[in-house]
Amino acid sequence: MIHFERVSLVYENGVCPLHGIDLRIEPAEFVFIIGSTGSGKSTLLKLIYRELIPSAGRVYVGGQDLSRIRRSRLPALRRQVGVVFQDFRLLPLKTVWENIAFVLQATGWSGREIRQRIPEALDLVGMNHRATSYPTELSGGEQQRVCIARAIVNRPPILLADEPTGNLDPATSAGIMQTLARVNESGTTLVVATHDQTTVDDMRRRVVALESAQIVRDEWAGAYHAPQYA
Amino acid sequence: MRLSTLDFIFREAAANVRRNALMSLACVTTVAVTLGFSAFVVLGFRNAENLLRHLAQELVVATYLKTDVTPQQRKVVGRRIAHIRHVQGRPILVSKEHAWRSFSATIPDSLKGEVDGNPLPDTFMITVDTPSHVAIVARRIERMPEVDRVNAPYLEAQRASAILRFTRLATTAVTLLLILVTAFLVMNTIRLTLYARRHEIRVMQLVGATNGYIRAPFILEGLALGAIGGAAACGIVAAGYPYLLHLVHRALAFDLPLINPGRQLLPFYGQIAATGAAVGALGSLVSVRKFLRPVEYHVAVQRLRPQDLERLDAERDRLERERIRVAAERTALRSLDAEINGMTKDLNGVKTATGEPKHDNAGA
Numbered sequence: 001m002i003h004f005e006r007v008s009l010v011y012e013n014g015v016c017p018l019h020g021i022d023l024r025i026e027p028a029e030f031v032f033i034i035g036s037t038g039s040g041k042s043t044l045l046k047l048i049y050r051e052l053i054p055s056a057g058r059v060y061v062g063g064q065d066l067s068r069i070r071r072s073r074l075p076a077l078r079r080q081v082g083v084v085f086q087d088f089r090l091l092p093l094k095t096v097w098e099n100i101a102f103v104l105q106a107t108g109w110s111g112r113e114i115r116q117r118i119p120e121a122l123d124l125v126g127m128n129h130r131a132t133s134y135p136t137e138l139s140g141g142e143q144q145r146v147c148i149a150r151a152i153v154n155r156p157p158i159l160l161a162d163e164p165t166g167n168l169d170p171a172t173s174a175g176i177m178q179t180l181a182r183v184n185e186s187g188t189t190l191v192v193a194t195h196d197q198t199t200v201d202d203m204r205r206r207v208v209a210l211e212s213a214q215i216v217r218d219e220w221a222g223a224y225h226a227p228q229y230a
Numbered sequence: 231m232r233l234s235t236l237d238f239i240f241r242e243a244a245a246n247v248r249r250n251a252l253m254s255l256a257c258v259t260t261v262a263v264t265l266g267f268s269a270f271v272v273l274g275f276r277n278a279e280n281l282l283r284h285l286a287q288e289l290v291v292a293t294y295l296k297t298d299v300t301p302q303q304r305k306v307v308g309r310r311i312a313h314i315r316h317v318q319g320r321p322i323l324v325s326k327e328h329a330w331r332s333f334s335a336t337i338p339d340s341l342k343g344e345v346d347g348n349p350l351p352d353t354f355m356i357t358v359d360t361p362s363h364v365a366i367v368a369r370r371i372e373r374m375p376e377v378d379r380v381n382a383p384y385l386e387a388q389r390a391s392a393i394l395r396f397t398r399l400a401t402t403a404v405t406l407l408l409i410l411v412t413a414f415l416v417m418n419t420i421r422l423t424l425y426a427r428r429h430e431i432r433v434m435q436l437v438g439a440t441n442g443y444i445r446a447p448f449i450l451e452g453l454a455l456g457a458i459g460g461a462a463a464c465g466i467v468a469a470g471y472p473y474l475l476h477l478v479h480r481a482l483a484f485d486l487p488l489i490n491p492g493r494q495l496l497p498f499y500g501q502i503a504a505t506g507a508a509v510g511a512l513g514s515l516v517s518v519r520k521f522l523r524p525v526e527y528h529v530a531v532q533r534l535r536p537q538d539l540e541r542l543d544a545e546r547d548r549l550e551r552e553r554i555r556v557a558a559e560r561t562a563l564r565s566l567d568a569e570i571n572g573m574t575k576d577l578n579g580v581k582t583a584t585g586e587p588k589h590d591n592a593g594a
Binding site: 093 | 539
């Protein structure tokens with residue numbers, strides 16, 4: 001489903017957040033990308049939804065080489081990849097309902113389908129009761145849930161979450177992770193970038209650890225720290 | 231296009247105007263003021279052109295017929311002249327009898343006896359639509375067999391034609407320049423509103439909206455704001471132009487053939503509103519392009535060649551070796567530290583047994 005082939009990325013200022021990354025993620029997998037701040041987790045996600053293009057190597061999503069994809073095909077690719085942003089990126093002048101409807105309207109869904117899908121998505125994240133609220137009226141955890149609802153409402157086969165539990169209390173974090181796990185159970189490939197040790201240790205899923213721009217560990221049902229340090 | 235798509239575009243455009251009321255007002259005001267000002271300048275030029283054309287119509291082509299032309303032939307010639315392209319209205323006939331009567335009234339009676347009969351010919355006085363056509367019309371008439379000669383104001387027509395051409399050119403240039411200025415101002419105002427909403431555009435891109443879909447509400451918004459601004463400019467002209475005419479009429483002792491503020495201006499109002507709408511839509515289209523560049527272009531990423539990768543690999547290997555060396559040194563230092571600690575402990579044990587003061591290794 002997602003395949004990184006000797007991927008390196010170097011910014012114009014010489015900073016190299018990723019180097020020589022080889023990674024394969026299969027459909028319906030649940031993968032944690034872990035590492036300290038600045039280790040390249042978010043960059044790796046950005047390469048998957050093509051907010052960045054690699055300096056060298058290839059990134060394949062659903063068999064498509066993202067370096068060679070035509071610009072006109074980009075919207076179609078992005079509809080296949082839902083993204084939960086670390087900073088939520090909700091539109092402040094739109095209500096929760098409008099924020100989610102916006103995605104469907106912007107991608108050409110009919111009014112009937114929109115009215116049917118939004119309550120389902122809001123129900124999954126437990127936010128049906130806040131549909132008419134504005135993002136500024138919501139707590140961080142609630143905004144994160146809305147962000148998840150927005151990312152999954154058009155049922156993309158891939159869901160990326162960048163620090164979904166960052167700045168949230170442990171109880172809320174656990175709730176968010178349970179929601180993401182439910183989404184994964186429905187067959188969605190889930191890639192979560194995090195440095196939340198508790199979350200990773202509790203979930204026991206595949207762990208890909210990044211350090212100094214490289215993958216230093218790829219472990220099935222892994223914990224945050226490598227076994228010798230646990 | 232699906233109905234839901236259209237509905238989305240209209241709703242988004244309306245919501246954008248509502249939510250960014252202040253910027254929308256700024257945009258409408260910019261269009262209204264610049265187009266209003268432009269309209270007055272253009273009206274000034276159009277009036278000047280009107281005036282010149284009116285003066286040019288005073289230029290008359292005099293056609294003298296041969297003296298043996300019968301009244302029947304004269305009638306036919308008059309009809310043929312009236313049908314020539316660019317001839318305005320019917321040619322005015324000054325018959326030889328009428329001409330003689332007018333002429334004889336101006337000469338002394340002593341001279342009248344000297345003239346044998348009526349030597350004057352029949353004459354047609356012809357008005358041409360524009361000065362540039364005077365020569366063409368005169369040449370066509372000269373070719374008629376019944377015509378003796380043609381007296382046309384060639385030089386005056388040439389001058390009037392040049393002045394008219396210049397005025398027309400100036401009107402077009404000034405109109406285009408003012409439209410450009412309006413477009414530039416509108417573009418900048420719209421760019422400001424777009425800058426405030428760049429995150430919205432980014433989110434739309436990231437959720438998979440096509441560029442056309444993102445662009446459409448903004449263009450519709452620009453079109454609507456431009457049209458409203460254009461309508462406001464029409465209001466300014468409708469209120470200000472009659473007042474200006476009143477001032478001109480009061481200042482001059484004679485009447486000038488100026489453009490009427492009534493029905494004559496209706497098509498001009500339509501042009502102003504259409505220009506506003508077009509400029510607004512165009513301004514939006516150009517402005518939104520900047521914000522629709524692919525997301526990855528916002529971040530400068532180096533393209534690496536194989537030799538760059540080798541260099542990176544070498545650098546990484548060097549850093550790894552350095553890391554291992556530092557780690558080994560740290561380990562060696564730690565074991566040395568442990569050894570010193572052990573020796574200090576032993577020394578203190580000996581000192582306790584002999585009653586000497588203990589050695590402190592904390593500062594070591």
